[in-house]
Amino acid sequence: MLNVKWLLVFCLMWLSGCNALGPPEMGPDGKPLPKIYKLKRQNVGHVKFRMLDAVNALRIAKGIQVLEFNSELNAAAATHARDMSIQNRPWHFGSDGSSPLDRVARVGYEKVFLGETISETYESEITTLTAWINSESTREVILDPRANELGF
Numbered sequence: 844m845l846n847v848k849w850l851l852v853f854c855l856m857w858l859s860g861c862n863a864l865g866p867p868e869m870g871p872d873g874k875p876l877p878k879i880y881k882l883k884r885q886n887v888g889h890v891k892f893r894m895l896d897a898v899n900a901l902r903i904a905k906g907i908q909v910l911e912f913n914s915e916l917n918a919a920a921a922t923h924a925r926d927m928s929i930q931n932r933p934w935h936f937g938s939d940g941s942s943p944l945d946r947v948a949r950v951g952y953e954k955v956f957l958g959e960t961i962s963e964t965y966e967s968e969i970t971t972l973t974a975w976i977n978s979e980s981t982r983e984v985i986l987d988p989r990a991n992e993l994g995f
Contacts (some may be wrong), residue, residue, distance in 0.1 A: 879911045891995045894968040898985060898993070901976065915952040916994020921944065923961075933963040954992070958984030 891912070899909040923946055926937050935943055943959040960981045962971045975981040 872988045887967045890968055894972065894995060895993070897969060897972050901972075902986060905986055908991055910990055913952070913978065913992040915950040916947065916992060918994070919943075920994040922950075925940065931978075933961050935961065937960060942986060953969045957987050957990055960984055973990055 895910065895912065902909055923937060923943075927933050930938050936948065941949075944956055947956055960973070960975050967970060972985075975985055
């Protein structure tokens with residue numbers, strides 16, 4: 844019997860931001876506005892693991908097994924993130940018309956595909972994850988109890 848594994852492809856189109864010095868800027872509600880920081884090649888790995896930790900914290904709180912990175916899914920996610928950047932639009936289809944299923948097959952992933960989440964912007968991993976959790980469709984993908992692997 845084929846083991847049911849999971850795919851959660853986090854594709855982010857990374858946009859650079861500036862990190863202001865001094866006291867935090869406050870929003871109209873009196874709360875500090877989220878800080879936007881510049882992504883650099885050397886800190887992308889840290890962002891991936893902070894996102895994995897945050898996703899797993901949510902899953903643990905719901906009594907769901909934690910996820911682990913899968914190198915094939917990471918490759919599919921990175922390729923699609925670059926493609927979305929070139930297309931200058933976030934969507935689930937590649938510039939060649941490929942679907943998420945096509946992309947995971949191209950990298951040799953043979954397990955069950957369960958879903959994909961993408962983001963149009965990037966302020967921080969927590970801001971992005973919060974937006975995904977606040978949307979029913981992406982929340983269902985992130986908290987799918989059948990999942991045990993993801994790519995970012």
